[in-house]
Amino acid sequence: MNYLEEPSNSFIRDEKDKKIKDFEKSIPLIGIPWDWSTAGKPGARFAPQSIRNELYSLRTDVYELNEIKFGFNDLGNVRISPGDLNETSRRIISVCDDVFKKIKEKNPVIFLGGDHSITKSILLSLSKFYNKIGLIIFDAHYDLREVKEGLTSGSWLNELLKDNKEKFNVIEIGISNYSNPSYMKEIAKKYGIKVFYRDQIIDDLKDVFYEINKVKENTDGIYISIDMDHLDQSFAPGVNSPTALGMYPHETIKIINEITRNSKILGIDTTEVSPPYDINNNTSRLAAKLLLYSINSYLGNKNG
Amino acid sequence: MNYLEEPSNSFIRDEKDKKIKDFEKSIPLIGIPWDWSTAGKPGARFAPQSIRNELYSLRTDVYELNEIKFGFNDLGNVRISPGDLNETSRRIISVCDDVFKKIKEKNPVIFLGGDHSITKSILLSLSKFYNKIGLIIFDAHYDLREVKEGLTSGSWLNELLKDNKEKFNVIEIGISNYSNPSYMKEIAKKYGIKVFYRDQIIDDLKDVFYEINKVKENTDGIYISIDMDHLDQSFAPGVNSPTALGMYPHETIKIINEITRNSKILGIDTTEVSPPYDINNNTSRLAAKLLLYSINSYLGNKNG
Amino acid sequence: MNYLEEPSNSFIRDEKDKKIKDFEKSIPLIGIPWDWSTAGKPGARFAPQSIRNELYSLRTDVYELNEIKFGFNDLGNVRISPGDLNETSRRIISVCDDVFKKIKEKNPVIFLGGDHSITKSILLSLSKFYNKIGLIIFDAHYDLREVKEGLTSGSWLNELLKDNKEKFNVIEIGISNYSNPSYMKEIAKKYGIKVFYRDQIIDDLKDVFYEINKVKENTDGIYISIDMDHLDQSFAPGVNSPTALGMYPHETIKIINEITRNSKILGIDTTEVSPPYDINNNTSRLAAKLLLYSINSYLGNKNG
Amino acid sequence: MNYLEEPSNSFIRDEKDKKIKDFEKSIPLIGIPWDWSTAGKPGARFAPQSIRNELYSLRTDVYELNEIKFGFNDLGNVRISPGDLNETSRRIISVCDDVFKKIKEKNPVIFLGGDHSITKSILLSLSKFYNKIGLIIFDAHYDLREVKEGLTSGSWLNELLKDNKEKFNVIEIGISNYSNPSYMKEIAKKYGIKVFYRDQIIDDLKDVFYEINKVKENTDGIYISIDMDHLDQSFAPGVNSPTALGMYPHETIKIINEITRNSKILGIDTTEVSPPYDINNNTSRLAAKLLLYSINSYLGNKNG
């Protein structure tokens, strides 16, 4: 695994925390500081460090309601090749192949992006180990752009599904009106993606819960991809492309709770946080907490 | 219409977008970069440009739920006379007279303020074409100040209604506690304005819907004036006078949906956005999306 | 009361406002610019001035729903001794002894912090005048840290209750997951503190209302301590330790309305606002409005 | 003098400072919070308060080199009429008439702007008391614009000299290349203004000193007008129109020292500071110090 760099800060703070290392509930964590596929406002390359800082200042040894404790096994950052997507993608896949083999479904692997294009590489690796993966994406954008030239983080899902349609059952949650060209709707249909516009779920989560459970039943495990721009810009100001009239974080939490109920979570990523545009580090802090809630919800359900 | 200046950016992005020009649903749009009536924090003079930038980066050719497509007919900015309210008002009225005459009720005209005083000039023009106008205002403030000297964007409604009371049926939605002197309550009563404090509608929109429908029935058409400071300061930080404990944008959307149901919308403005105080352009972006939702809701209802 | 310094701005704006001075409903207000107990990001020393600025620009002579009018009796700031907690605490207690004696339960006293450690000194004074005090705290943190050395605003409640457990009935509302070490849960139990995690009250306030009313029945009066970091960081960005997934201000308002119903409010403080980290003064403005709502709710209930 | 409002903060800090009040060297100070003539980025209305804050935190009772002590006699702000230049101008003149009459040349009067248009009103008053005034202006712009309509702070000098050419001997120092239309050069020549481009004085102040002394000899007294935008934007970021490659503050100090040598200073203003665009209040702080240096230099020369 020589494509991994030592993280510049560690999750071990003091003697008490060290005991967490012994927990069987050690969650692997990998940073991917890649944002060279961003056509708009770059900066997500700084997010793995910034989200780690927030994770580091939060407590992972306690959750009041169900007493789940866990620790992170910080594997560091993938050593990206600046500006070279092919080589970087190759390295992400190589690292992931190694980690997914070792972790053997015991716990989800956490990925800190980076722009959203990193999810494609992660899933190319993951799909080697499973026949059918439930892919649940929180995003204001379809990311189904058809790109003729150059890179863009808005095309990764199209590129992934073009050759791997049958490997994934996809739900997209939080799509924002006026933020996507109309032709994407057709592409989504072609790939059988179940789409929930943000406005469709504002007062009622029943429909989205129904589809989530269908996916849980029909797949070997779930991968959750959280593009932070699915959240309203007042909660997530520090992203490449902020969303007015986006989702509220407590809605996301409720949906994640439903996803993790009686399911196997294979991996979770959080992408598109852009620290140079953030306010008081709010978006990194929220990303960190969404990850903690997701893991806890999963572990709580697994052991409940 | 020689008081209009060419807009410095255009809504036509690429070949596909150009087709929008051919839609019958072309919505006239006019900027009014006037903020010399602001007694507090000036800056709204920069909002027409800033909101246009956001409108420009959003898609207007698609709305998932009801498939309405539309385009803007950007008429540019009214050429204001800096610091001279009388002359500027004369020009706004002249431009509006011309536009309202041509548009012949087909579609609402969109106005990008500017401070809230611009709405008075727009309505002085509009009232030449209709006997009774329903005026629905989103605002944290009454704007009924009695001003002896100097200009202020907090007095325009009083000045408008003093001589034109019988022409308007007025609802004010989102008035904020502790943000208005007590004597305004009496003035509102005198003019027969129906007032909804923000706290009155936090859990229940029934009453405000009832009044809206009464206004729709009893007028020749509706003008919607959106002072962005009716929204909570976490959603709308970039305004002259930010509001703590203000309204949430999804409440505004629900009310606008009710306003546009089976009604004739004559015009919509958004005012008081102050880009120098904004965070990541969030307030301009939200203003742009509220306009798109309003137009779509209107067109959808009209064609539904 | 020579430990008080003249406030640098006044609440009397114009002739009409001056009449407020004559109201029997004059609310004493004291600033405590102390933040030397902050281990994290200091800055709360600037909050008394900053919150006063916002109170000054809001109207206190009107509240639409129940027509309560009141004014502040601004007693100025406690003259703190920079860096010297013991001496400063002695002075806070001395000032409070004097004020609580004079005010004789007629109205609540308002305190503008400063970091949360100031509340300990205020309550040490207040507990001289009452047998049993209901202490209702809004906070993302237990503040029950066991500190061996140095100062920290995260230990004040532990220090207070160590010797005065029997004097207080305590409720903590808005505790945030992952923001507190696990051992605090045990300490809270030891002191009989009723704890409500933010996640427990997101959809249902029944339980917290039940506990509030039990406290109201079993005490001689209520003291409300509002650590602004119990609110979500999008609403309260300017605090020492911002909270992702925190409470929404309208939830706080609803709970305060229940607290003030048929009760005797002895004092209210707002702490931990840190102006250097604030956005457009939003957090100070929100703190000011929460105080106005609390006072109004109390006076309205008292006279209703 | 009922057009003056009480200043909101005072220059008297503690017992020792109070003695300054008794000095004969009490300098009158007047704020003029007018920026409605700003065509570009408004905000100078906030400068009188902001510069006062900096003056307040600096010491005026000591200057090491020549032991001059002085105090300010803060007369407050001119009560402007928002948006109404004619009425506001009338009030500035009325206030100035009163003050210039009383001060009887004993000391210069200090004015805190406001945009640069305020200087015209001050000088219209001052010219009633003197036959010939030396007017030395630090500015990156000629301010000789010919304006057909609307207000602009870039035309005041043209408007002043149109009817009062014979009353003033004018030097403009710090004019910036590429910041002025070419026709202004002709107008300056017409009015006999001596112009020094910033680039002309970067290594040698001899020529500007020569012209200054000619003006001192041929006039009844000197008025210094400091538009802060004559300084490089790294020193003065908070102005309406920042200047790249502008002057350095120590150059300005050297020139002011030459102006005050053996001369009678009638008044000094500092204009165009725009606090909303400032960085850490740097521009206000620098404006405050330039005023203190100017006064001290004058008093030191007078008593030397």
Place this chain on the structure above:
Amino acid sequence: MNYLEEPSNSFIRDEKDKKIKDFEKSIPLIGIPWDWSTAGKPGARFAPQSIRNELYSLRTDVYELNEIKFGFNDLGNVRISPGDLNETSRRIISVCDDVFKKIKEKNPVIFLGGDHSITKSILLSLSKFYNKIGLIIFDAHYDLREVKEGLTSGSWLNELLKDNKEKFNVIEIGISNYSNPSYMKEIAKKYGIKVFYRDQIIDDLKDVFYEINKVKENTDGIYISIDMDHLDQSFAPGVNSPTALGMYPHETIKIINEITRNSKILGIDTTEVSPPYDINNNTSRLAAKLLLYSINSYLGNKNG
């Protein structure tokens, strides 16, 4: 030249300005919004637009000292391929080939970067038209990094000279201590680059002038490349890698004046401005003014 996109704002403001179009002194200007070679803080992709905005608000029709007037012929931006350096480089070269052929040495071509890697492509084109080019670079960094993988704007000069050493006579001015690895000194020697550390020229420009004139004599023309990070961070805060103890802008001006004296200037670029990190747009404004001074100095010398 179909790799050029229309610029989004124009240099023609009003009727008077239009005449500039007719000047023979029309200077071609090309933007290159590429920053995917930035290993540090990206953002230079936004600089062509941001510097154009500043150029647009400055006057190009007047320069007091030598009466030179000129206009820009804005050719727009090179249509880059996001993330694809090879394709983008091909396009830059194609555009440059076309422009350099047409311009036929009449005037220098202005390039707005983008990160510093763009200069390599420009010079690869330029070297087709000349036998020997004098390359004078203002930079805090050698940009001679030896890169094994990935892209970086810190290696372009090494890559350029590796195969084209004999085509260029290179001077680097403003190299900053502690900002470059030591091995670069050897590489510079190998390529015969004449290096001036910032500290070597702080009080005396004689040596650098001597070398400049040697280069002028021994080459067919001069290309000036201005990496804005050669300037002190107080003057140029908005760059990828800010420099403490950097050069002052008036030093740069003096050196440019010497370069343009009796010489043929083939092109000038300004690179590494990063608007997201800028303060009040100061760095873009300074870049714009350095370009105007350079052009004026050249034209003045040519015609003097």
Place this chain on the structure above:
Amino acid sequence: MNYLEEPSNSFIRDEKDKKIKDFEKSIPLIGIPWDWSTAGKPGARFAPQSIRNELYSLRTDVYELNEIKFGFNDLGNVRISPGDLNETSRRIISVCDDVFKKIKEKNPVIFLGGDHSITKSILLSLSKFYNKIGLIIFDAHYDLREVKEGLTSGSWLNELLKDNKEKFNVIEIGISNYSNPSYMKEIAKKYGIKVFYRDQIIDDLKDVFYEINKVKENTDGIYISIDMDHLDQSFAPGVNSPTALGMYPHETIKIINEITRNSKILGIDTTEVSPPYDINNNTSRLAAKLLLYSINSYLGNKNG
């Protein structure tokens, strides 16, 4: 030395850098994150981390002019006791006693403050090892305040000299007009401090060089204390108390070069950097570079 905490980032970057460890020129470096003596704007507690980040990103293995290479021996931070000056001072002294004993004059020890009060504790330790110390302070303030109560970083020099006057020969360089009460001048005289106002040295360093050399001759070694607020606020915006019309960094460099010529440097500190008020980390970056220049200048002289 158990009062030292491990630094959170290290100066060892890659294999090549590791060799620096072997240099005999390893400079001990200690952080002191104490700012509880700040009466004004706190934040210097974050500076040791922030300056380390900048030191870390600069190269210490090369200095072009005299080829000196050196490395840091980062001893970490003194474990301060938050809010407890006496205990913290005891720990600083204990750590310093240990380090000064071990280092045996071979190289200067570098200290990263923290507010300026830390220098007192360092010097109390240092004075145990030397009979007469030359103390050269760069500061806009005398720091000779007479404090009756509370802490302040403006009194440390008075407190130090009260009982140790005979141990120190003191020069203060950069004192700012209007920033100090007049009585301090008398105290400075009493202690025999040689004071240089910023204005006295703006064009001529001869006098300050003369006094520096007198101090070098008459003492056993020199301690340099750099309060960053002696620099102009445009260069050092991120300090507790910014200075308008302050010194320029290249002046400081020249003076430091004179100090280190043929002298024994015992220690160097940099204090009062306040990261929360900094711009793009400029002040930390400048502090880091001043330290590198000082060390290099010293080592170069020593070995020259």
